[in-house]
Amino acid sequence: MFSSSKILEVSNLYVQYLTLQGIVKAVDGVSFSVGWGESFAIVGESGSGKSTLAFSVIRLLPENSRIVNGKILLYPENIDLVKLPEEEMRKIRGRRIGMIFQDPMTFLNPVMRIGDQIAEAIIYHQKCSPTEAKRKAVKLLEKLRIPDASDVVNRYPHQLSGGMKQRVVIAMAISCNPQLLIADEPTTALDVTVQAEVLELLKNLINEYNMSLILVTHDLGIVAEICDRVAIMYAGKIMEIGDVYRLYKNPKHPYTIGLLNAVPTIYKSKNEIAGIKGSPPNLINPPIGCRFHPRCPYVFDKCKIYEPPLIEISKSNYVACWLVG
Amino acid sequence: MLRVIDVKKYFPVGTRIFGKSRHYLKAVDSISFNAFQGDSIGIVGESGSGKTTLARVILRLIEPTSGEVYFNNINILKLGRREIWKLRPKMQMVFQDPMASLNPRKKIKQILSQVFEIHTNLTRQEILERVIELLEKVGLTPPELFLDRYPHELSGGQRQRICIARAIALNPELLIADEPVSALDVSVRGQIVNLLLDIYEQYRITYIVISHDIALIKNICKNALVMYLGKMVERGEIEKIINEPLHPYTQLLISTIPIPDPEIARKRKRVSVIGDIPSLLNPPRGCYFHPRCPYSMDKCRLEYPPLVEVDDRLVSCYLYS
Numbered sequence: 001m002f003s004s005s006k007i008l009e010v011s012n013l014y015v016q017y018l019t020l021q022g023i024v025k026a027v028d029g030v031s032f033s034v035g036w037g038e039s040f041a042i043v044g045e046s047g048s049g050k051s052t053l054a055f056s057v058i059r060l061l062p063e064n065s066r067i068v069n070g071k072i073l074l075y076p077e078n079i080d081l082v083k084l085p086e087e088e089m090r091k092i093r094g095r096r097i098g099m100i101f102q103d104p105m106t107f108l109n110p111v112m113r114i115g116d117q118i119a120e121a122i123i124y125h126q127k128c129s130p131t132e133a134k135r136k137a138v139k140l141l142e143k144l145r146i147p148d149a150s151d152v153v154n155r156y157p158h159q160l161s162g163g164m165k166q167r168v169v170i171a172m173a174i175s176c177n178p179q180l181l182i183a184d185e186p187t188t189a190l191d192v193t194v195q196a197e198v199l200e201l202l203k204n205l206i207n208e209y210n211m212s213l214i215l216v217t218h219d220l221g222i223v224a225e226i227c228d229r230v231a232i233m234y235a236g237k238i239m240e241i242g243d244v245y246r247l248y249k250n251p252k253h254p255y256t257i258g259l260l261n262a263v264p265t266i267y268k269s270k271n272e273i274a275g276i277k278g279s280p281p282n283l284i285n286p287p288i289g290c291r292f293h294p295r296c297p298y299v300f301d302k303c304k305i306y307e308p309p310l311i312e313i314s315k316s317n318y319v320a321c322w323l324v325g
Numbered sequence: 326m327l328r329v330i331d332v333k334k335y336f337p338v339g340t341r342i343f344g345k346s347r348h349y350l351k352a353v354d355s356i357s358f359n360a361f362q363g364d365s366i367g368i369v370g371e372s373g374s375g376k377t378t379l380a381r382v383i384l385r386l387i388e389p390t391s392g393e394v395y396f397n398n399i400n401i402l403k404l405g406r407r408e409i410w411k412l413r414p415k416m417q418m419v420f421q422d423p424m425a426s427l428n429p430r431k432k433i434k435q436i437l438s439q440v441f442e443i444h445t446n447l448t449r450q451e452i453l454e455r456v457i458e459l460l461e462k463v464g465l466t467p468p469e470l471f472l473d474r475y476p477h478e479l480s481g482g483q484r485q486r487i488c489i490a491r492a493i494a495l496n497p498e499l500l501i502a503d504e505p506v507s508a509l510d511v512s513v514r515g516q517i518v519n520l521l522l523d524i525y526e527q528y529r530i531t532y533i534v535i536s537h538d539i540a541l542i543k544n545i546c547k548n549a550l551v552m553y554l555g556k557m558v559e560r561g562e563i564e565k566i567i568n569e570p571l572h573p574y575t576q577l578l579i580s581t582i583p584i585p586d587p588e589i590a591r592k593r594k595r596v597s598v599i600g601d602i603p604s605l606l607n608p609p610r611g612c613y614f615h616p617r618c619p620y621s622m623d624k625c626r627l628e629y630p631p632l633v634e635v636d637d638r639l640v641s642c643y644l645y646s
Contacts (some may be wrong), residue, residue, distance in 0.1 A: 045510040147600075161601040191371035192537060194601055196581035218511055221583025224590040244587045255512075262515035263585045264540040266567050273544055275515025279480035295512075 006075050007212045008057070008180050009033040010187055015056050023285040026052040027066075028236035028317030031310070034180070039206060039213040041223040041244075043259075044233035047280055051224075054182050054216045057081065058097050064199070074180075095125045098173035103186040104165035108157040109160065114141075115153025118172050125176045140171040144201060163194035167201065174205060181206070184216045199225060220263055220266070224248060232256050234293040235281050238310060242317040251315045252319040290322070298323055326531055327360040327383070327499060330621035332392030332403045334378050338606060352378040353389070354555040362498070364450075365525060365532040367542030367563060370577070373605055375402050379552070380501045384416055385409055396499065412494035414444050421504040423484035431626040433487055434472040440494040459490040463520060482513035486520065493524055500524075501533045506541065518544060540582055543567055551575050554605055554613045556629070561638030562631070571640040573618045612642070620644055 014265050016139035026049040034040045044050040045233040059073055059081060070279070072081040072095065081089070109117055118140060119133035126133075134153065141149035144167040157165055166186065172301050173181060173317045187195040188203065203226045206213050215227055223230055223244065232240045232255065240253040251257045258276035278295040281287055287294050302322050310320040332347040333356075336351040344480055353375040360366050370376045382389045385401055391581040394401050396416065401409060420426040427436060437456045441447050447455065460468035463486040476484055485505065492500055505521060506514040522545060526574040534545050542549055543563050551572065559572040570576045601619050604610055609616050624630075624643050632639045633646045 018420075045512060161604075163601040191602060193371065193577055193581050195583075199583075219583060220511070220585040221590070224585050224587040225583055247588050259512055260585060262512050264514075264518065264538070264544045265584055265586075266540045266543050266579065266582060267584065267586070267589065273515045273518050275517070275519060276512040277516070279482050280510065280514055 005036055006033045007038075008075065009071075009073045009111045010053075010057070010216075011071045011073070012054070013056065013072065014068040015052050015061070015065060016068055017052075017062075017065045019064065020243075024283045025236050025286065026057065026283060028055045028235075028286075030070075030233075030238050032238065034212050034214060034229050035054050036179075037206075037210045037211070037212055038229060039215065039227040041215045041217060042219060042228040042233055043223055045280055047235075047283065048233040049236040049283075050218075050233050051184055054184050054214060057182060057214070058099055059084075059086075059092055060093075060099075078130045079179055089317060091125075094121045094173075094178065096178055096180065098176070098178035099180065100173045100183040100186045103189050104162065104169045105157065105189075107275055108165060112155055112156075113153065114157065114160070114168055118168070118175055120154070121172060122175050136175070137171070138158060140150075140175055141168070143205075144168075144171050146171075161194075162190055163198060166190060166198055166296045170202065170205070171200075172293055174209065174211070177209060178211065180212045181213065182214045182216070183263055185218070186215070187222060188217070195222070197207075202226065220248075220260060221265075234261070235286055236283055237291055238318075238320065239292065240319045240321075241310070242319075246314075246317060250289055252313065252317075252324050253321050254298050254323070255292045258295075258297075290320075326362045326364075326397060328393075328395040328464075329358050329359070329379075329383060330393040330395070332356050332379065332382055332394065333376075334382055334387065335389045335390045339557050346608070351381060351555045352605065352607070355552075356392075356433065356552075356557050358550060358557075358560060360499075360531050360533070362531060363529040364548065365534070365546040367539075367546035367549040368535045368552060369537070369539045369542055369549055371537055371578075371602060372413070373554065373602065374552040375555040377503055377554050380418065381534055382535065384418055386418075386499060396594065410531055415493035415497050416499040418494050418496040419485070419500070419502040420490050422508050423481065423488045424476065424508075426488055427484060428437070429476055431481075432473050432475055436476075437491055437494065440491055444495055450560070455494070459494055462493070462524075463487070463490040465490075465514070480513070481509050482516055484519050485509060489517075489520060489524070496528065497530060499531045499533070501535070501537045504537070505534065507536070507538075521545060538582075539567065539578060554603070554608055556613060557632070557639070558614070558640065558642070559638060559640045560632075561636075565636070565638060569636075571635055571638060571645060572642050573620055573644070574613075574614045577617070 005288055011031045013027055013030045017024040017026055041052045057302055067082050074081055092298045115134050118137035122133040122136050137153055138149045140151055146167055187198050227244055230244055231238050236257050240256045261274045264273050274293050289305050290303045290308050293299045308320045308322045310318045312318050335351050335352040335377050335379045338348040338350050351477050355381055368376045383394055419474040441452045441455055457468040460471055465486055478554050523637045536542055546563055549563040549566055550557055554572050560576045603618050610626055615621040630641045630643045632641045634646045
């Protein structure tokens with residue numbers, strides 16, 4: 001019912017890091033929106049700015065960074081998260097926007113019992129008693145198919161396996177029924193067979209609670225499994241946005257095409273994997289014109305001088321390339 | 326050319342100062358396989374399956390608990406330090422993390438020359454020529470641009486190319502690549518895979534590629550060995566393993582690989598997974614896979630299934646014996 005309306009809109013966002021070597025333009029003029037109940041993927045390689053983008057949304061950026069320009073609007077109230085005071089932001093984190101991080105071991109407090117960690121957010125946001133919160137924690141763990149949940153709440157993180165820990169992190173993220181979940185490489189630290197189970201779980205939860213998801217990943221495989229729309233990021237910019245089915249079947253941007261060809265799959269025969277020549281640029285001095293031009297097989301003069309805008313090629317499909325449109 | 330016979334590597338756990346440890350972690354347990362000249366074998370397994378330990382034993386970077394490894398009919402586990410040292414140029418390895426396997430204080434020129442300085446009697450000029458030739462071979466052109474750089478000045482893909490150059494410098498007969506692309510970005514992975522394939526085709530060396538990614542193995546290797554918790558569960562031609570996996574673990578592994586195509590990914594049938602990988606410190610009784618196996622029978626809980634031959638493949642599962 002909400003499918004047409006937005007839950008989050010990022011417009012013209014610029015995020016920079018101040019380093020000794022110079023200013024790193026990690027996110028450079030990015031705009032996109034996520035609909036209610038939609039699973040949106042941000043795909044990119046290391047250094048593409050995808051995690052910076054996700055962390056900007058919940059304002060958990062490191063100290064040497066700053067949001068230079070842009071808006072992050074949370075609907076339906078139209079709150080601009082960029083301008084929100086820290087105190088107000090705390091009420092949004094966890095309550096309205098849940099977060100799942102890459103490495104569960106660094107996210108969980110090693111000297112605190114699992115149950116207490118989950119209960120902490122519930123007590124803060126829902127103002128309920130510790131016993132009530134703990135009861136809810138057990139229920140959440142059961143929901144995430146953790147065996148002997150009532151026993152697990154009394155354990156410490158190191159006593160659980162990687163897959164179990166990540167399920168605890170997911171339980172914490174959804175404990176206050178957020179409408180939007182941001183998952184930063186949620187399964188990268190897990191083994192393939194465990195990853196499949198965690199993804200399945202995540203997919204079911206999102207459908208059940210009608211949550212929106214922003215999945216940040218480098219893995220085009222897991223995007224194909226669970227997302228509705230994808231944004232392809234490269235060197236701080238969005239190169240292409242589109243419906244998953246369209247994007248995988250008919251990629252438009254040369255970078256997207258290259259990326260899809262670079263993934264080995266069991267459905268391709270030998271010698272078909274092609275890499276993209278060169279490597280991602282340094283974001284202190286990114287290339288002039290299109291950021292991808294030094295690696296692009298179709299480069300022409302215009303690409304080296306002017307930056308292509310992100311233009312709409314069909315409904316909710318956008319491409320930033322001079323070859324298109 | 327390479328024969329690995331019943332290799333075991335047990336690590337003692339909780340060793341006391343006096344006396345022997347009572348517990349062992351069986352990282353590699355009774356693995357056997359042959360590789361002929363020009364074979365390419367992939368070792369597939371998840372973390373803790375013992376794939377890296379096996380590779381280290383084959384090159385004798387660590388001493389196995391028992392077993393034999395024949396390289397050109399020489400049992401390398403019986404060789405003395407000097408003899409194994411002479412054999413080293415013939416067997417080389419490329420490691421997962423190129424930054425960790427290159428000396429950060431040495432220039433690329435020094436890193437690559439060292440190989441020749443140690444194992445050949447070439448003059449300085451000849452060595453430099455060989456180094457330039459190597460850089461060209463691994464696609465680092467123009468080579469002059471790279472000679473005086475340090476590893477940190479290169480990108481991940483370029484560093485891995487240096488590691489590959491170093492490994493092939495002395496024309497090895499056996500090359501083991503341990504997760505050669507895992508540390509690299511997706512767009513760069515393809516380049517390195519293609520470089521490995523080119524080298525394989527050009528030199529016809531024997532290849533062993535270790536990876537958790539069976540799709541990668543499919544693109545590089547002819548044969549594969551699937552490992553689970555230190556044991557070999559299936560061995561055979563990679564095409565056959567992927568098209569018709571026999572062992573329930575292989576079936577699970579293949580059905581869980583993410584497929585970068587939403588149409589196929591959302592239609593395919595999944596094998597349901599039950600639980601996480603057990604710890605090697607306390608493996609289940611009987612078949613190690615039985616707690617997660619959808620076909621587990623009473624027999625599976627009692628004794629580890631032996632390897633049996635089915636359809637030109639070896640598989641250790643009671644479903645086939």
